[in-house]
Amino acid sequence: MLFLLILPATCCNQTAQKCNLFYTLRMPKFGSILTQTKNVLRYRLIYLFLLAFIFAPALIFAQGMYTTFGQNRVQYGKFEWSYIRSENFDSYFYSGGRELAAFAARVSETYLNDIETKVDHRLSGRVEVIVYNNLSDFKQTNFNVLSDQSQNPGGYSQVVSNKVFVYFNGNHQDLENQLKSGLSLVLINELLFGGSFQDRIQTAALLNLPDWYLFGLTQYIGQSWNAEKNNKLKDIILKKKIKKFNRLIQNDPELAGQAFWYFLVEKYGDEVIPNMLYVTRLSRNYESALIYVTGDNLKQTSKAVMKYFQEQYSKEDTLRNLPVNEFNIKKRLMPYVEPQMKVSSRGDKLVFSTNKFGKYKIWLMDTKTGKHTKVFRGGVKYHAFELDHSFPMLEWHPGGEKFAFIFEKKGKLFLTTVDLINKKKETIQFFKFDKINSFTWSENQKNIVLSATRKGQSDLFVYDMITRRERQLTNDAHDDLYPRFVDGSSKIIFSSNRNSDKLGAPVSPLLAEDNNLDVYLYDFENNSPKLIRLTKTPNINETEPIEYNNNYFAYLTDYNGIKNRYAVRYDQEYDFTELIVQYKDEERTTDTLIFDELKPLGNNFEYEEKQIILDSTVAKIDTIPHTKTIVYTYPITNYKRNIVAHDVSKQSSVLYETIMLGGKYYIKYSPLLKNIPEESARIETYPTMYRLKSGFANKPSATGPITFSERKLKSIKTNPSAINKPAQAPTYDYFFVNEFTPKTLKNEDIVESQPATRLPSAKGFKLAAPSFYNITFFPDYVVTQLDNSIINSYYQPISVSNPFAQPLQPMFKLGAIDLFEDYRLSGGFRFPIDISTVDYFASVETLKKRIDHKLSFYRQVRAGTVEGLPSTFTAKSTSHELRYSTRYPFSPILCVRSELFGREDRYILQGVNRASLEFPDIVQRWVGGKLELVLDNAMPKGLNLYNGTKFKLFYEHYRSVDEKDVQLNTVGFDLRHYQKIHRQLIFATRITYNTSFGPAKVRYQLGGVDNWMFAASENGGNAPSSVNYGFQALATNLRGFNQNIRSGNSFAVINSEIRFPVFSYLFNRPIRSAFISNFQLVPFFDIGTAWVGSDPYSEENTYNQKIVEIKYLKTTVINVRDPIVAGYGGGLRTKLLGYFMRFDVAWGIQDAEITKKPVYYFSLSLDF
Template sequence: MRPNRIFHMRTYLLSLLCLLLSATVVNAQGIQVEFGKNRVQYHDDFAEWSQYESDNFVTYWYGEGRFIGQAVVQLAEYDFQEIQNVLEHRINEKIQIIVYTDLTDVKQSNIGSEDTFVNNAGQTKIVGNKVFVYFDGNHRNLRKQVREGIASVYLNAMLFGSNIQEIVQNAVMMNLPVWFKEGLVGYVGERWNTDLDNQLRDYILSDEFEGFELLAERDPKLAGHSLWHFIGQQYGKSQVSNLLYLTRINRSIENGFLYVLGMPYERVGLDWAVFYKDRYSVEEQRRDTLSSAPLAIKNKRNLPVTRAKISPDGRQVAYIINEIGKHQIYLYDIAKGTSDRIFKGGFRNAFQATDYNYPIIDWNPNGQEIAILYEKRDVAYLRIHNVRTGKHTEEPLSSEYQRVYSMSYVNPITMVFSATVRGHSDIFLYYTNTRQTQRITNDFWDDLDATYVEIDNRRGILFASNRQDTLLKQEKLDSILPIDDFDLFYYDLEDRSEELVRITNTPYANEREPMAVDTSWFSYLSDASGIYNRASGYLEEYIHHYDQLIQLEDGSEIRLHVDSAMTSLDSTLIDTIIIEPVIKKRAVTQPNTNYHRNILRQDNARRTNRAVQLVLENGQHQLHLFQPAPSDAISSAAETGFQQQRSAEVKKATVIEPKKKQQAPPSSRQKPVMSILTESDRVSVDTVRVDQSRRDTGKVDIDNYLFQSEFDDEESEPTVIIVQEPENENEPEQVRIITSDRQLSDVMNRPGLRTKKPYEFRSSKIIPYRLEFRTDFVTTQLDNSLLFDGLNSFAANPDGFNLPNPGILLKANFKDLFEDYEFEGGVRVPTTFNGTEYFVTFKDKKRRLDRQYAIYRRNQQFSSESLSFVPSRREVNILLGQYGVRYPLDIFRSLRATGTLRRDRVTQLATERSSLQVPTTSEQRAGLRLEYVFDNTLDVALNIKNGSRYKIFVEGVKKFDLGFTDGVSFDLARGAMGIVGFDARHYQRFLKHSVIALRAAGATSFGSERMVYFLGGVDNWLFNSFNNEIPIPAAGQDIAFQALATNMRGFDLNIRNGSSYLLSNIELRMPIFKYFSKRVRSQFFRNFQLVGFFDVGTAWEGNDPYSEENPLNTSVVDNSGLVSVRVNYFRDPIVAGYGAGVRAMLFGYFVRVDYAWGIETRVVQDPMFYLSIGTDF
């Protein structure tokens, strides 16, 4: 009978093992298990691609993205020279731009799907020149993406080089902070604007403001963009390229700042804080704060609120919260102050861009239903939710809509959409009862924020657009790019006129978010002052011009402009001439608010005159109620500092009063002559004299309209001429005559004068894309990992498991342009030159069901002792073929299946006469492995993750015999094996930079053949040793394969073995040097980690570790076959180990050093030292 203390120890260890297993769940064959996230293709639109090669780019698009692709070609060529000038760099290769129709399609692309923070010793990553962009209904945002993509390619070439030699030289030495590159890409991609200014203002004026470094950690792109903007404003834009050049030459950002700006990087950060703090503090004093208290909505974690709509009776507010892809819609009762969730969808996704466009909501005019337009698996659904009953109806939206951007009810069965169809964002009427669509606009201009209004008892649509005129006509993109600011337009639903009413015409501002206030007034948001504030307006009728109606004797009529004449009409045919006024509508607008923060969205309940507005203040999205008072006008708000700088980009302007010309006959009419300008009275753009009727978008003076005639008109106002001084003295000045507000808008809305024509797009140059492959990486490194599951044939090596000897792994990877197809081939040559391995894999990820093909071969020789003095030698040859499929359920979850055909051949080499009699054995097996994989881990640093991942698998292996000696023979009745296992890991953030990593794994094999697992040691152990004291199954038993169960530190390999095992590990990984400095330049110290660990596990035969079938406690002593003694004694099957270690990058390898003490049968063993390579456990 065993002592009680043994029983207590066994109970304790079992409890501890179960505790660790309950905390998390990893792998049957070592720790290098393939998890991974997925890209899901929901459609077949990627089947055919088109390409267009222009002067500096090769652009690709698919399906109905032709017009988006054309716009990208023209935008890229339009800005190419300017970006080169800003960065002062050139590259020889053409940049490849891949165009997607929307953000959802980008997420389905395979480009960039490889994992980061993997061991890349000796790997030369070919820095690509691929840029992928998508359309969100706004060509200005599309232009921003194109510019940022070009800038990223250029920065990679500047900082890391454009050929393999330069990349190898610079890849390790460049340790730039994230804000440096991301901020510079943003700086080149778009000018400083109202949205960026609002975000930075809110941070700097908040209580959490602690300087540049904290913002760089929270939002590196905003921090970097603001710093580069600050440098450009304070020191000149030329210093940006100087900083880039010297940063690369000196291999140090600190030296770059010191040499170019004459001060250290830290001082520039302090000056940045003072600059913006002073500016925003002064601006804050001149503006109003929100007087109302924010609604107490359910948002404790301060997540982004994307949309808010108030019910028609003004009693409830529906709002949307989006947590990096997981969206929830709440209904807030204003009287009760409570929120109820009515809809949820999506999932948290920190790895791809968050889609803040969906879902879209709007209240039905009946006040009882909310329309919810959301997207699921790339299909848009329209759900009608009844707020009283909680029931809903749902149907997919017509597939013609590529994406919807806004939705507004016209009546209970009709909606107005702003949506993209065939690459154009236009306005549509959608009938919910018939699912039919009626198109309102059909051109290449961007039409957004469509909302239904009733003004003067007439139904209409207000929307924002960057169109240049008011005539509705079918237009295709040609020589004009739709990249101007947004103005508001009105479309009358009663007469369906082909002419719109222009509400605003502001060259330096954007107007968005229109809404109806009552039957006379409407409201909208404008950033004319540099902050989005509310303005209001109404429509009035006026006499646009006069027509003459000529009635002829035969009863027909001719209508002409009153100033026109018909020279060929016989006057005797005229009966009557009537002069009629032509009445049109115009808008009268005025500002209403002067808030200190942007109003992001607004919505009004017209029945009760109660409205809601969304603002960002103190880092929180807040909802405020207010009562619209459109007639309460305020004086124009002063411009912010950024808005003033925006105007100052046109450096000098000269106003020339031209002499009045004498009228000349039509044949001698002269065009304006461009002459050399003298430096007379220079004024800024803010004081350029422009016709007041053109500046005030609300009032239209009919006397200032010009009608074409055969005579020259006198110029009553001066011509505005813009003179841009060159940055270099030797360059000539650029002169441009400004004759309209729209031309002045062109000047103000881009960094430089828009004097060049867009690139001429020729449809004849569009060709189908042909498959092409490029080298993705080439690897030459030291490696001893287990390839292809690490299954060794037990018959080939019955004396124990032999880890691969360290060898030189040569591996090359090739991918096509879209990374849908991937070839990988390699060879590993051991340092002993025994056991060379070859493998080739091919992956087909074109469609949702991913496919993989693989071939693997290894040939290795083994030596063992024999009864004679001549060692026995045998050669083991493994030939393996695999076919695998992966079906992704979403980005984190997938179902996988792998079929395997394997042949293990053992040949006895001739060392003596008896060895010639040993036959060659060949074992053939077919296997099928099914897996369910989940992985949402986020790599925050090398070997440090956050999140969870796990795998559950079932495998079946069937032995068969296929022979061709005497014909073809096939036999399946040879043996079978089944395996069930799990593998999971969880990473919990700890003390900001550290992580607590939990791991558990287990597997069991069963059937007429089994697997034997050897517990002990670590993965990729460089100087491993095998424990021969623990008995292993004898040759001839039903053991088919052998595998490792690691990590179990404190012991050699084979501290326990059996056909089943359970194992758990816990590690504390602490990058200690990150706690002493925010910026650790050295790669060694940046990735240096202290590790504390505890391992516990067991392997056994039979039903449980304490089963009598377990041979662990039995030892057979054999004296040359004369005397055989069977000894039984007690060993606790559960072992544990604890210790500490370090992790560091050395010579491009992630080296793991562990020092561990093992615990076996309550006894602490002597410590052991482990040296291995590889990440994670």
């Protein structure tokens, strides 16, 4: 339904015509067709645009001034939120996430005191924890959307909130780390910015901490230092040869921050964290805090950090090696290769994937020739969100003639099977899972085993490909990951953080000490509830177990601080027999007897000094044989870098693995070891310095077999219901044998393993019953700044003389959001010294569903003269505008926007004389609509620095309410591309084109820049024409001239510039000063024109006409002047007093001549 606002009118059509607002006398046409010279000039315009397409890697379309872009979030499902309340936290969840919310509440309450101690600050308010069931759902949230960076940062204060957003990826350990990092950020923000709204606004304006410093600290507290981070930093420093801390920040700011804090804690102790934070809050300067606490400035500390890690890593690498053989993948693909790869059973083919900012492709490689071809593509190229590297998931059929992959599309899960022989693809959808973590095929190709997430649990399922039904193997809160069929598909090997080898055993709430992954073996053929445990290593994870050969399994573990491969085998032997004697008398206890070897018993015998009589009082006797499992483990690699993934082809006896070197993943291969014990004896897996300091030795203890069984008499109360139960299944005890001994590592070099800190029991936590969420708004931001922009419509009334020369005026703006940022409110006002001309505006947005809605209201007041009236007449013009807009996103970077609006422009003449008193007010009323196609995949790399492309194509329609035949149409585009030259050095290009048509048109005034202070305007532009203009607008940027150097109902502009952040590019250390870090040199070149008619060289273009009057004769002379103008020069950009300021100096080029005097521009705008 069309929604329009029609404001009251006091002016008739005759008055409008009398004022010459809509109607301009059409001049008679004279002249002939332009000469051949004009045709040559016309081709110059075509050549101009062709040059832009050649030199600009990509281009952009737009509306000109104040063009907005912005990215989107796509909601595929509905989220009905509830929450669980604990003592300090409200944990929010939706369908299927109640257990995750309860887990989040327990973990948050458990770690709160520990994190409070680390930062030396007590939580002063409640914290909202929002839990998503998976990353796909989290990507649909409106949290932290990359909006268009059009707001000048001056006076902008973001209100810090007490919200923590987390998602479940199938691993509770990762969820726990997210919670700790989020809680750390909340506490640090409270400490630094204060707890009240007023404190946070005041402090946010004065304290500006770099992301590497703040988020590096929260990640360090939340996740501490681990093998993955250690491996990544080692690779950056040694392989990429980054020696300067500032380069490390540019490469990975979060990792640089973690390394910085890790170094400080290692050198100065844990108390350095609260000391640094406290002094930072007092001094409003983190570098001053560093000097005060450590005695060293930032430059000295940065050098010390890099020296510390360089020396440590260089020494460690001398003791280790790397596999030699690798596949040669195309150079252009290498930066985007994903770690996951799978090899066929025969070893002749391999599949891997690449992922370029979310746009993934699957490649099939011939392992003999190395040739690889693309077989599938999917995803959306998107910079803003964390990439989900788990998709696509790859796996081969056992026969080697098919492979399958699981991918995600629009929040749904699909499995596609590719038949390489018949060249066919078959796709099925999974309906009952939130996420699939991994999968493999059985040898009969009928089943696949899945690790899948459902209702907040990661369990094992076997999916029948024929019946399309799944059978759940595990059903508990433990994480069961990396399953694979082994031993002829009779067993399933997997990793789990369970602490019992019995399925269905009671599950205690998962806390930190329970979250390490061990390897288990499940008897799928016999459906046994008893698991065989292959590893038991507290605080160490074993992942990706595979069948190495017929005798051994292999898995990855970071026991020595680097993720290496270990082999494991097990034997089962008879251990003992358990005899259970149950009596008819319920009050009598059951006798449980343990025998090394069970022999025939008489009616009376003695057991551990206790007399046992087998008579009529006995109800039942059960005998349970126990088997012991002896496990042998062997290290079989000692690499310099982590093994990220591995797979094996048993038929070809070749092992394939992925290793990261220089930030790229390489696929290596090597033959399988033939004699594992003998080969392992030659491998010395020395611990890294990180592992030594973490409190764990490099290997499991080599003291011989360790038994975990209890051989003692047990007495329990007789349970009558158990008398008729069948005998229990055989049980298994474990001996772990490590057939290796460290050769040269001395005992004093190994730090004793310390017991994990015992955390409070979850039993003490009281969780309230779930409650439904009610919409509540919170402050989002406050803006108090000087501003001279046009806050409502891009088009200004044609009647107002020079509405674009606006002085700086105070502006206040306030924004509010709900908890999930689905609803947004904003409003504000701007006023000059004369408060009678106050502008104000307000808007409300709803972003909860797929289609976004926005309702906006604007009021703008200006004072000045009115075109068409005597210059002695002054008027106050008031514009009211109401806009209703919608946005339908196709993807996070592409959307369609629509808008309906109503507008009234009222001119109230000031009574300066009798004529002005008698003149009635003038009113123009318009209604209309707008349609836009917007693409934005640009990623901010700094203030006014981007990588990527922005594009907009639009159409607008205005219709006069007062004159039925008067309407206005505009169409245009804006294309911008930002190409990285080197590091932060950016080449930015923009092409924009606008045209208006219909009975009324827009007069575009070419020249100048956006938000130009002390703007100057040319009086002429193009000569007066017969065009009927309804509005006027600036066409920017074209530097080298004043505003209105050319005008018309169409314009086209090309801008090209190099953005060179001088000090950020050259300095090798972090820069604290915002003025220095954002200082940019910008050489530029602009070219464009504005015209009337079909093209700039048309005889209709008034610039090509000159009217000559001699007495009673009026003649129009056709000129052959060049309508295209250009400008070149240089500029400075920086952030001063919170504002992003621009200063440009440019020389114009007109009619092949360079202007003698440059034009100076000082403005407060961003981008072009």
